[in-house]
Amino acid sequence: MRCIVTYSSKYGSAKKYAKWIGEALSCEVKDIKSVRSDMLQNYDVIIHGGSLYAGGVSGMKQLVKLYPSIRDKKLILFTCGLADPTSPQNVMHIEKGIAKTVPKDMYNNMKQFHFRGGIDYSRLSLIHRAMMWMLCQTMKRKGYDNLSDDDKLMLDTYGKQIDFSDQSTIQMLVEYIMAC
Numbered sequence: 001m002r003c004i005v006t007y008s009s010k011y012g013s014a015k016k017y018a019k020w021i022g023e024a025l026s027c028e029v030k031d032i033k034s035v036r037s038d039m040l041q042n043y044d045v046i047i048h049g050g051s052l053y054a055g056g057v058s059g060m061k062q063l064v065k066l067y068p069s070i071r072d073k074k075l076i077l078f079t080c081g082l083a084d085p086t087s088p089q090n091v092m093h094i095e096k097g098i099a100k101t102v103p104k105d106m107y108n109n110m111k112q113f114h115f116r117g118g119i120d121y122s123r124l125s126l127i128h129r130a131m132m133w134m135l136c137q138t139m140k141r142k143g144y145d146n147l148s149d150d151d152k153l154m155l156d157t158y159g160k161q162i163d164f165s166d167q168s169t170i171q172m173l174v175e176y177i178m179a180c
Contacts, residue, residue, distance in 0.1 A: 001074075001180055003027040003045040006035050008059025011124075013117025013165055014051045014080040020167050021047060021078070024174045032059040037069035045074040045177060051117065052081030052094065054131065060101050067106050074180060075106070078113040078173060082164070084150050085114035113173045118163030132158070 003025050007018035015031075022029035032048065040046055050057040057079055067075075077098070083090040094114055099107050121129065136158050139151050147155070 001044040005029045005047045006032040007049040047076040049078040075110045080117040116164035120161040
């Protein structure tokens with residue numbers, strides 16, 4: 001089976017995971033901005049990874065545009081964000097957000113995996129910094145003792161650099177592709 005990994009990454013976590021997956025599967029890795037539908041016809045499996053931003057996945061608009069020409073391919077999506085993907089509540093929230101942004105048949109035909117990335121506040125754009133500040137202010141109003149462990153961690157690391165990336169977490173995705 002011929003595979004390609006596409007990605008969209010603003011700060012680097014999704015790109016890092018895309019490269020790890022590409023190495024594990026010995027397949028090509030490309031930024032989705034440089035991918036055209038005719039290029040994807042040579043592949044059986046298309047894996048796309050994007051960072052999570054305010055409920056959306058980076059690169060998803062491009063993938064939705066490509067979907068009519070790749071609907072017969074095996075489509076895998078991986079997301080990369082700060083939320084702990086071992087929490088069923090976080091995964092449900094992520095997947096609800098994705099379901100709102102893609103056609104129903106695409107959502108139903110797309111296997112999903114969720115990974116944890118990182119954040120470096122010094123590299124954030126002004127808009128992303130403002131969004132994170134507002135989120136932290138909202139959490140502070142709830143009271144520290146009323147927050148989930150994820151939210152406490154977000155507050156504790158606000159303004160700093162933290163990286164939860166873990167190469168071993170791609171193993172389930174790699175095994176899924178190998179079994180296809």
